[in-house]
Amino acid sequence: MSYAEANRRYFDAISDSYDSKPWFKVVNDRVATTLRSDLSWVGIPFTDSTTQPVRLLDYACGTGLMTRVFGPYVTSTQGIDISPNMVSTYNTRARDAGISEDVVNAVVGDLFDKSDPNPEALSGERFWDFDIATKMNASIVVPHFTIDGVKQFFAEAGFVDVDVITMKEKNYMEFGGKKLWRTILFARGRRPMEGRDGSGKSEL
DSSP states (O other), X not given: OOHHHHHHHHHHHHTTTTTTSHHHHHHHHHHHHHHHXXXXXXXXXXXXXXXXXXXXXXXXXXXXXXXXXXXXXXXXXXXXXXXXXXXXHHHHHHHHTTOOTTTEEEEEOOTTOTTOSSOGGGOSGGGSOOSEEEEOOGGGGOTTOOHHHHHHHHHHTTOXXXXXXXXXXXXXXXXXXXXXXXOOEEEEEEEEOOOTTSSOOEEO
């Protein structure tokens, strides 16, 4: 079984209870508070500072943590997740909150499938030209993640203006029956793009 298939099966199985545990809510609230406390760090104009549309891609969206964090500051959000059950939970919560598909919606997809690097299902116009892309990485539970290592990973991927910050407090988590205390990292980078004036302007 491939890693992607194992990942899909795991998150399908826990989609209903994924963020219902008390410790998970504490971590989610801290993540939201940390990111919202300095939106300028993210480095793009949000809707409170521009009249232009601001589009968010929430990749590996799960039940929608990053969508909830940035939702008040963008005009539309497209979620993508490998787990059909997670996508169903994500969309059900959005509809229950009275949010239309035009504003918040998720689909099943995998952008890391090397056998299909350009999936037709994700080739439409709505899957391009996002102003911000987020990915909540389960690797926050891996103890050997370092700031320098994450910076190197982003730089090797071609990003510029890379920065990594940490949450001030360590966070209690439970995974696979194990009780853990982990420091959460937030990484930011921009995709370099040649500006219309040839200035080499960088955009996310």
